[in-house]
Amino acid sequence: MIVTNKKRNNTLAYLFFLPFGLFFAIFKIFPFIRSLYLGFFKWDIFGSPEFIGLENFYTLFGTDKFWEALWHTFYFTILTVPPLVIIGFLIAILLNSKIKFVGFFRAGFYIPYILSITVISLMWKLMFNETFGIVNKITSIFGIESINWLNDPTFAMPAVAFATIWWTLGFNIILYLSAIQQIPDSYYEAATLDGANSWQRLIHITVPLIKSTHILVIILQIIYSLQIFGQVYIMTGGGPGGTTRTLVQYIYENGFKYFKMGYAQANAAIFFLIMLGVAIAQVRLMSKRGEGY
Amino acid sequence: MKISKGLTILAFILLAIYLFPFFMMLVNSVQPEKDIVASKIIPSEILFSNYGKILEQGQIGRWFINSVVVSVSATVMVIVMSVFAAYSLGRMMFPGRKLLNIVVLTGITIPIQAIMIPLFLQMKDFGFINTYWGLILPAPFAPMCVFILANFFREIPNAYDEAARMDGASHLTIMWRIITPMSLPAVASIAILNFTWTWNYYLWPLIIATTDTMYTLPVGLATLAGSETNIRYGPIMAANIMASIPVIVLFIIFQKNLMQGVSAGSGVK
Numbered sequence A: 001m002i003v004t005n006k007k008r009n010n011t012l013a014y015l016f017f018l019p020f021g022l023f024f025a026i027f028k029i030f031p032f033i034r035s036l037y038l039g040f041f042k043w044d045i046f047g048s049p050e051f052i053g054l055e056n057f058y059t060l061f062g063t064d065k066f067w068e069a070l071w072h073t074f075y076f077t078i079l080t081v082p083p084l085v086i087i088g089f090l091i092a093i094l095l096n097s098k099i100k101f102v103g104f105f106r107a108g109f110y111i112p113y114i115l116s117i118t119v120i121s122l123m124w125k126l127m128f129n130e131t132f133g134i135v136n137k138i139t140s141i142f143g144i145e146s147i148n149w150l151n152d153p154t155f156a157m158p159a160v161a162f163a164t165i166w167w168t169l170g171f172n173i174i175l176y177l178s179a180i181q182q183i184p185d186s187y188y189e190a191a192t193l194d195g196a197n198s199w200q201r202l203i204h205i206t207v208p209l210i211k212s213t214h215i216l217v218i219i220l221q222i223i224y225s226l227q228i229f230g231q232v233y234i235m236t237g238g239g240p241g242g243t244t245r246t247l248v249q250y251i252y253e254n255g256f257k258y259f260k261m262g263y264a265q266a267n268a269a270i271f272f273l274i275m276l277g278v279a280i281a282q283v284r285l286m287s288k289r290g291e292g293y
Numbered sequence B: 001m002k003i004s005k006g007l008t009i010l011a012f013i014l015l016a017i018y019l020f021p022f023f024m025m026l027v028n029s030v031q032p033e034k035d036i037v038a039s040k041i042i043p044s045e046i047l048f049s050n051y052g053k054i055l056e057q058g059q060i061g062r063w064f065i066n067s068v069v070v071s072v073s074a075t076v077m078v079i080v081m082s083v084f085a086a087y088s089l090g091r092m093m094f095p096g097r098k099l100l101n102i103v104v105l106t107g108i109t110i111p112i113q114a115i116m117i118p119l120f121l122q123m124k125d126f127g128f129i130n131t132y133w134g135l136i137l138p139a140p141f142a143p144m145c146v147f148i149l150a151n152f153f154r155e156i157p158n159a160y161d162e163a164a165r166m167d168g169a170s171h172l173t174i175m176w177r178i179i180t181p182m183s184l185p186a187v188a189s190i191a192i193l194n195f196t197w198t199w200n201y202y203l204w205p206l207i208i209a210t211t212d213t214m215y216t217l218p219v220g221l222a223t224l225a226g227s228e229t230n231i232r233y234g235p236i237m238a239a240n241i242m243a244s245i246p247v248i249v250l251f252i253i254f255q256k257n258l259m260q261g262v263s264a265g266s267g268v269k
Helices: A002-038 A055-061 A064-096 A102-114 A117-127 A134-141 A156-180 A185-193 A198-209 A211-226 A230-235 A247-256 A261-288 B005-029 B033-037 B049-056 B060-091 B097-109 B112-126 B132-136 B142-154 B159-166 B171-182 B184-200 B203-208 B217-226 B233-266
Strands: none
Touching (some): A002 A261, A002 B060, A002 B097, A002 B112, A002 B142, A002 B171, A055 A261, A064 A102, A064 A211, A064 A247, A064 B005, A102 A156, A102 B005, A102 B233, A117 A156, A117 A230, A117 B005, A117 B217, A117 B233, A156 A211, A156 B005, A156 B233, A185 A198, A211 A261, A230 A247, A230 B217, A247 A261, A247 B112, A247 B203, A261 B112, B005 B233, B033 B233, B049 B060, B049 B233, B060 B097, B060 B132, B060 B142, B060 B171, B060 B184, B060 B217, B060 B233, B112 B203, B132 B203, B142 B184, B142 B233, B159 B171, B171 B184, B184 B233, B203 B217, B217 B233
């Protein structure tokens, strides 16, 4: 009786999982398996695939465009991660301090993040416009000459990075805020009794106690930044002169503009290895530390 | 704790600066083009002709409908799948449960960019290119939703379903009558998250929608703005506002659920 019950129970559990599992297998697992070998084929979408071994990878590593795209991706990541983490943390601290209307502020800082990548890209494209963008209007107050932000090889990527920081900052604020709010008040009260000022409480209680949140936010941010595509594609199209083309854009263009499926997948495999590296780092760092209270 | 006026004012100032670009977008959308060209912050007159102009241009109505169809059906589908899957992962004991948990986590980790080429080829085999099926079915955010919901289900004390099972209730009854109603905030948060993510999704629709009749709003707007049809900034900003209204309305109503979902999905509770 118990055995059949258990068996029935197991079957039911698998049945419940099945709808999701099926979707997951078809639209995630199968493509993933295919992604593992597609890179070894020469395949324009209309012909039949032809096995060419490592040739796609040789071509890739011999192509300047690939290395440039790789560098632009890292450059964007370097430009965005530190400000997003640090400013996000500082604003979360501010919102957690003795202020009124916390809920209002939390929602306010989150608003840009609910806008779509297209919306924010188009609005910043206008703001960065050389002749009538608001950014140049503001910088001109400080006597800075007009800059053609998105069409200047030096400024295009920082401008895209700036727009991105503005767009996604709210996400980090929420993560930090919910971690900080979990720290028991008694910790701060005890520290205050011992004569710690608010700076010391921040450095010696808040910062170390949410160590795992720091790691989480940094890693998530790195993952998101490495995936950079839409903002660049819409704001600069990868230009000027390819100076903002990123890895994902290079995959996209080879795959869906030039239909070099095998070559694009070889590139995507490199992208995946980078992401995998970050994910492994995350698992190792996160498993080492628990939240210390 | 004593409320500090100074810090509250500081927060106000920072938020005002922070939301200034958003405010500019709103202003630009109701400004005559000559104000935009003169980079005026305060409009010389307020008019809604930009909205009319963009509705005439292009197929924004069609894109809006596409976005609604895709986001609503994907979200309904994901909620149903997630409730079932999360119930089995979060509240049932069976061999292989741990493995399936890991599978879900892996699904969150594999980025769409790494598999978009084979996924596209597969959709081509299915004949789903440039169709609603192709836009809806991959449900890229489903693993995240299952993950969030399963974590939530797991935390409900066992006493509830044990009592129900004593009375002879089946798992199906327990799921729909007890666990899901108790988890409505979590279900709401995955619904909002999935809707917002799908509504704003750019990369996959860009790949799978090949003609402008199948574009969703993000793809359509980007194409329209990038086209050479000489569209002014005012109407573009008006389109931006229109495209953002649904998510902003949802956000205002459900902001608490949304933010809880965000923290839960990232592993900070």
